[in-house]
Amino acid sequence: MDDKDFINGDNANPTVFNNPKDSDIILEFGCHQVYAHRAILRMCLNSQFPVATSAVFNIVHDSPEDLMPIYAMLKHVYGMPSGIHPKNTRFYHAENEHELMYSIRVYMLSDIYDVPSARNAAISAVKNLLDECTGSDTLGEEDHRAVAECVMKLCGPGAPQLADSKLRNTLFSWLSDNFHFVTRNPEFKAKIENGSLLDTELTAKLLFALSAQIASPPRKKRRVQTVYLRSEHP
Template identity: 50%
Template sequence: MDDEGFISGQYGNSSVFDNSKDSDIILKCGAKRFYAHRAILRLWSPFFARSLNSGFPVAESAVFEIDVDDHAAHKPFCALLKHMYGMPFGEHPANESQQCEKSQSGLEHCIRVYMAADKYDIPSARLAAVNSAQDYLAVSDFPEEYPHVPEEIAKICGPGAPQLADGAMRKSLFEWVRDKFDLISQDPNFAEKIKDGSLLDAELNTKLLFELGAKLRRQKTMGR
């Protein structure tokens, strides 16, 4: 069995996921319950390793409560679990794809999975979600057909964005905004958020101005 095949999900077995056979813990996510295995949770997540190895009652409980923000929170968490069972996010047919209908943002799903992976400290899933977000934004030079993109970027990069332990998604989305700034500044949805300061927080706005200024100076120097 080659490492590349395992990483890509080629050997992922969807029949093991959420199967009561041999399960030794139930993860309760809102109204949804998932049959899981402590060994797999500890293997993929330092958070679960600490929680399930602690001396507190939660370590021995048959049911582990997953914090939920809304009624749909089980969807990104389900994608996380599938990833931990060898079905990489965005790469395995049994996992939820980032290719959503236009009415449902694929980027939103990537971000929700990423935030859940950050909360429950699942490094490989964080990376997979960032890669899927990059793939989603790279479908065309500028996805003007997706008016929700500015709003989703603001959730990670804007003034009201939560403080996350890992900054990979924030860095990736900022770099996309920087590299596509000439195009997105002409789009009404982006332009509105750029003008009112809701697309990027103060730190990223300062960084953007500095890097765009440096780019302009380089272009002038090369044009001489």
């Protein structure tokens, strides 16, 4: 296989994804397996991915819901950008799982295996979905619940320690900017009241931000004085 067919820019050509031809390592997760290539994994993953000597590598995951996000991360590595490529869109998420949580899972797995470009793609997807939520007048109860669960997952007391906290910061910034919006929803109100939405650090930051908003007086509009000039005729 020629290099131009194997490597396309910074990512592998999608045609070699899960192709046993020229594969020199198998990635396993659950009952799934993907034929992969050490050269591509070394090029696209920043972590010390132990692919040099292992014939099979097991991708550790926490739940069955992680299987599709693992595919999303691997497809992204193979030149199918997550959330953009037709074979790697958010519509491939598991049944009965909200698109937001799917994107959160893609991010968390990409954080564990240190795939920066996949993390950035997941952040973009989350931002777009949050914009859709706040811009909709017909947001359903399921959507409210999903947003609250996602904020709690990365910002709550039980949130995992991430190597890259960009998405955590993104969710908190959205919450701070839209606090008036979320407090109208029972899902958010319940989590705020029982202390499960934010950890101690972010709770303090939120209180400080809200206090600053209350203390800041509204800006006065500058009064524009119109001057009329009388034309003089000779």
